[in-house]
Amino acid sequence: MQIEFDLRVSGEEHADPYLDPSDVEMLFNATRADLRPAIERKLAGVRCAEHGAEPMVRVVVSYDREAEQMDVVYTVEACCQPFLLRVVQILHHIG
Numbered sequence: 001m002q003i004e005f006d007l008r009v010s011g012e013e014h015a016d017p018y019l020d021p022s023d024v025e026m027l028f029n030a031t032r033a034d035l036r037p038a039i040e041r042k043l044a045g046v047r048c049a050e051h052g053a054e055p056m057v058r059v060v061v062s063y064d065r066e067a068e069q070m071d072v073v074y075t076v077e078a079c080c081q082p083f084l085l086r087v088v089q090i091l092h093h094i095g
């Protein structure tokens with residue numbers, strides 16, 4: 001299984017930001033460190049029954065300096081629609 005992380009920072013920084021750039025980097029690293037094992041655990045051994053392929057998960061972590069808000073979005077690529085639906089269903093149960 002392939003897991004990719006895309007870390008993005010946008011927006012203009014406040015004069016006195018809540019998180020400085022090193023804090024944002026630590027937040028990204030902690031988020032990646034928490035999410036990767038959870039995704040790996042949930043999708044361990046999961047393959048398409050028809051094609052034998054593994055899923056690819058892309059996690060986009062975006063931090064908006066202006067809003068001082070972080071968003072996490074998952075994108076799943078799979079060999080076919082039934083497998084995509086199965087993988088998404090499994091991921092929705094990450095705790």
